[in-house]
Amino acid sequence: MNEQLASASMDVDAQKRAAAARALDFVGPGMRLGLGSGSTAKHFVELLALRVRAGLRVIAVATSEATRQDAERLGVPLATLEEIPQLDLTVDGADEIAPDLSLIKGGGGALLREKIVASASARMIVIADESKWVSALGRYPLPIEVVPFGLAATRRKIEAAAAAGGCTGPTLLRRGSNGHALVTDGGHWILDAAFERIADPQALAHQLDRITGVVEHGLFIGLAHVAVIAGAGGVRVIERS
16 A cells, blocks of 8 residues: 555656646746746756756746745756846746636745746746646635734634635634744745635635735636646646637
8 A cells, every 4th residue: 555655646746747847848048937836846946957057047036935945956046026026937836726727826835925926927837737637726725824913803804705705614724843823934824715616716816805914815816827737648738718
């Protein structure tokens, strides 16, 4: 059984790397890139670094401290959005991808910076293994980044707004391995909303945007232009219509 689980894990990791490798085809010399966070994006950073060492000239903005550290260690040139406020392309992973390329992101806790970088980019490519492709968003808990002050009041407003849109389920504070609230790179907390199914992601995103105390949420609507999905049958590229 353990061997079967290890084999399945290797297969998924190979799919993630295959998706990352295909996304490199979209990268050209001189590009200003946004580097995503998470396990699939980590593969992209590693493969990009190989191209950089072979002579590819790019400059990149990292979406998290973890990605920044990886890029620095591997020799990918970095800048900040203050230095290059407009990017050509962001490559990032996702926790769920719907057929219209709306996304749930934030499983790793970097959703705020990920959305800022994606919004500053002319194009966004999302890379993933086939398990992330879903018919409708919501089975993966929706991360909602919040200000710690007034958490109970903010949570009540979130749950009320979600219920009005037909989304019900527990909204739980994300905790770290030490049992305390997980603190994001921006100094905020995260509520994970287990809605199971989000019938109208755009409407829910609009309602969450209006709640004081919500810093950002993991619904990425209209940001991804291309999805690169790798599975047992190979890699497919889906463009937003």
